[in-house]
Amino acid sequence: MTVLGFDGLAISHGKAQGVPEDVLGIFRSIGSALGIAGALFYTVIEQKVGPRKTGLFGLILQQLFLWLCVLSIFLPGSPFDPIGYANEWTFNKWLTKFLSSIYISPALKTGLNENSTLHTSAATAITISEPSIVTFWNSFTFTGPMSSIIVFFCGITFARLGLWMADLSITQLMQEGIPEEERNTIFGVQNGLCQFFSGSFFSIFFILKMI
Numbered sequence: 037m038t039v040l041g042f043d044g045l046a047i048s049h050g051k052a053q054g055v056p057e058d059v060l061g062i063f064r065s066i067g068s069a070l071g072i073a074g075a076l077f078y079t080v081i082e083q084k085v086g087p088r089k090t091g092l093f094g095l096i097l098q099q100l101f102l103w104l105c106v107l108s109i110f111l112p113g114s115p116f117d118p119i120g121y122a123n124e125w126t127f128n129k130w131l132t133k134f135l136s137s138i139y140i141s142p143a144l145k146t147g148l149n150e151n152s153t154l155h156t157s158a159a160t161a162i163t164i165s166e167p168s169i170v171t172f173w174n175s176f177t178f179t180g181p182m183s184s185i186i187v188f189f190c191g192i193t194f195a196r197l198g199l200w201m202a203d204l205s206i207t208q209l210m211q212e213g214i215p216e217e218e219r220n221t222i223f224g225v226q227n228g229l230c231q232f233f234s235g236s237f238f239s240i241f242f243i244l245k246m247i
Contacts, residue, residue: 040102040192042067045241053113053185060189067193074200082205087212091205097198104191113181 040046042064050060074094082090109116214222 040105040195042192045238046189046192050185050189053115054182055185055189063189063193067196070194070197071200074197075204077197078201078204081201082208087205087208091202091209094198094201094203094205098195098202099198101191101195101198104194105188108184108188108191111184111187114184 047060051057078090078094081093085093108114210222210226211219
């Protein structure tokens with residue numbers, strides 16, 4: 037539950053697909069509002085059916101919306117192309133791109149230092165034009181190239197409702213069911229596992245990005 041969200045990778049993916057920053061802000065705002073709504077719904081539902089059933093309902097609700105993210109892979113505009121990837125991929129090609137991304141030759145480093153002032157002045161002169169929110173929505177169609185990324189962000193956004201319900205349920209069950217002297221150990225292991233899978237997610241993304 038700590039992996040798929042509005043982190044730097046998701047925002048970068050949206051900007052790479054041409055989504056304006058104000059549209060990304062709207063998705064994040066709606067997701068935050070749904071998270072607050074999920075916390076409020078949890079307090080109401082938990083009093084009627086208990087924390088276990090409330091958490092199960094939240095997990096089911098979250099997974100249903102996250103299936104939209106899976107669906108977005110196969111919609112128009114998705115960069116997912118396993119056949120083309122398999123035909124073009126070679127280990128030597130991947131290794132070259134991987135090493136070039138983490139290594140800067142001394143000659144190149146010297147050239148960068150000498151031209152740092154020129155690069156700085158040139159960077160300030162560059163103006164990046166992004167489509168406005170009005171232009172974006174006027175040109176949006178469900179069969180167009182933006183349908184994949186929009187469905188992807190819709191899945192992440194609406195999944196926040198179930199996520200917060202499930203998260204509060206799990207926290208309450210752990211606090212009520214674990215002896216006080218063992219809570220630090222259990223919560224530490226849980227947090228460590230969450231950080232491990234989050235780190236694995238970023239590592240896999242970095243490795244595949246070099247392909």
